[in-house]
Amino acid sequence: MHSLWALAILLLAKVTSAGSPSQKSAPSSLGKSRSLGPCQSCRLLISSFENGLERTATLPITSVPIGADIISPLSSSEPNASGSNQPSPVKEHISDDTRFEEIMKLLCSDVKGGKEQCAELVVAHSNLLQEWMQLETPWRPDLYTWFCIDKLHLCCPTNHFGPHCTPCAGYPNDICSGHGKCKGNGTRKGNGACLCDRGYVGSVCNSCAKLHYEAYRDKTKLICSPCHKSCAGGCSGAGTKHCDACNEGWETDDERGCLDINECLMLEKSCGKNDFCVNTEGSYSCFDCDRSCDGCYGDGPDMCDKCATGYTLIDKLCIDNSARFRDTKVDIARYLTYFGLCVSTCIIFQKNMTIASIIGIAVGMYIALSEYLLSEES
Numbered sequence: 001m002h003s004l005w006a007l008a009i010l011l012l013a014k015v016t017s018a019g020s021p022s023q024k025s026a027p028s029s030l031g032k033s034r035s036l037g038p039c040q041s042c043r044l045l046i047s048s049f050e051n052g053l054e055r056t057a058t059l060p061i062t063s064v065p066i067g068a069d070i071i072s073p074l075s076s077s078e079p080n081a082s083g084s085n086q087p088s089p090v091k092e093h094i095s096d097d098t099r100f101e102e103i104m105k106l107l108c109s110d111v112k113g114g115k116e117q118c119a120e121l122v123v124a125h126s127n128l129l130q131e132w133m134q135l136e137t138p139w140r141p142d143l144y145t146w147f148c149i150d151k152l153h154l155c156c157p158t159n160h161f162g163p164h165c166t167p168c169a170g171y172p173n174d175i176c177s178g179h180g181k182c183k184g185n186g187t188r189k190g191n192g193a194c195l196c197d198r199g200y201v202g203s204v205c206n207s208c209a210k211l212h213y214e215a216y217r218d219k220t221k222l223i224c225s226p227c228h229k230s231c232a233g234g235c236s237g238a239g240t241k242h243c244d245a246c247n248e249g250w251e252t253d254d255e256r257g258c259l260d261i262n263e264c265l266m267l268e269k270s271c272g273k274n275d276f277c278v279n280t281e282g283s284y285s286c287f288d289c290d291r292s293c294d295g296c297y298g299d300g301p302d303m304c305d306k307c308a309t310g311y312t313l314i315d316k317l318c319i320d321n322s323a324r325f326r327d328t329k330v331d332i333a334r335y336l337t338y339f340g341l342c343v344s345t346c347i348i349f350q351k352n353m354t355i356a357s358i359i360g361i362a363v364g365m366y367i368a369l370s371e372y373l374l375s376e377e378s
């Protein structure tokens with residue numbers, strides 16, 4: 001029966017992966033899933049199986065109608081145990097055989113990448129999984145160790161690598177001196193070489209890399225730290241004083257080690273005519289002047305050496321001339337309007353004093369309000 005389930009799982013996995021939208025990039029996605037190592041596939045299978053064990057751990061007997069294969073054990077078809085008055089079978093649990101069937105139904109379905117490889121493993125080795133399930137509960141060994149390492153020889157214990165599960169360099173307490181990863185760790189692959197962390201080199205990562213110095217070393221421990229960025233080639237300690245040589249943009253100072261050169265003070269290196277210079281550690285940057293400037297010593301219209309043509313210096317700021325003229329023109333137009341309103345009021349005044357005084361008050365208020373709003377704005 002379970003081999004039937006295994007076949008169904010495989011078919012399902014094939015169908016779902018064929019129908020997935022990622023199929024458009026078929027070769028790469030296939031290549032990607034193929035690159036899952038056999039040990040990794042085995043791990044996925046075991047974690048899916050363990051999910052199944054968890055899922056079925058508390059299943060009441062009644063929730064598994066025999067022969068009702070399509071209904072998931074978690075579906076809402078379960079009778080309402082707490083509410084029913086019938087003698088409740090809830091306390092008893094399903095047999096391991098039934099539980100195994102339940103697990104097999106959904107095995108590999110919760111796997112994200114590598115569903116197909118998971119299913120292939122199930123097809124090939126469902127009998128082993130069943131064998132494990134039939135072991136008496138207290139003596140069941142750890143499923144991953146038993147299945148992936150001992151029976152199928154797909155994985156190795158942690159910190160072992162290769163076909164014969166060789167211990168990694170420095171096993172057990174000092175693998176790669178604590179500063180690297182062991183290639184093939186936990187699998188039957190790899191050569192056990194150390195992949196050193198940043199700052200460390202050597203076959204067991206027990207030396208400092210270029211531009212790093214030994215910040216601490218005793219018989220068992222080594223700590224490498226990066227040299228100061230002013231150092232070229234290497235250093236014997238922290239800061240600018242222990243550099244072997246100084247980097248470009250830094251100069252040697254007998255007292256203080258490598259000192260930053262202020263390139264902005266050096267004529268031949270400073271920026272173009274309409275740029276200003278900003279010194280940085282080991283280098284410098286040029287930025288465009290404000291467009292109101294003709295040469296400047298910083299950013300903004302208040303840091304000009306001279307104002308650009310079309311701009312005039314007012315209150316230490318270079319102001320656009322056309323803007324200035326526009327402002328005066330607006331002012332003139334405004335005063336002309338006021339004048340016109342007053343003249344009109346005067347003309348009306350000769351004909352009708354009452355209306356004229358009303359209009360006069362309105363015009364006065366209008367002028368006062370306009371001037372108030374304009375002064376608020378500026």
Ligand SMILES: *[C@@H]1O[C@H](CO)[C@@H](O)[C@H](O)[C@H]1NC(C)=O
Pocket residue numbers: 080082083084
């Ligand atoms: C079924 O159980 C729910 C809570 O689990 C309860 O609210 C409901 O009344 C129960 N229904 C019956 C028919 O007992």
Ligand SMILES: *[C@@H]1O[C@H](CO)[C@@H](O)[C@H](O)[C@H]1NC(C)=O
Pocket residue numbers: 158159168175176180181182185186
């Ligand atoms: C090996 O892998 C295990 C877990 O898979 C991890 O805990 C351990 O740190 C790894 N060791 C090395 C040296 O990479």
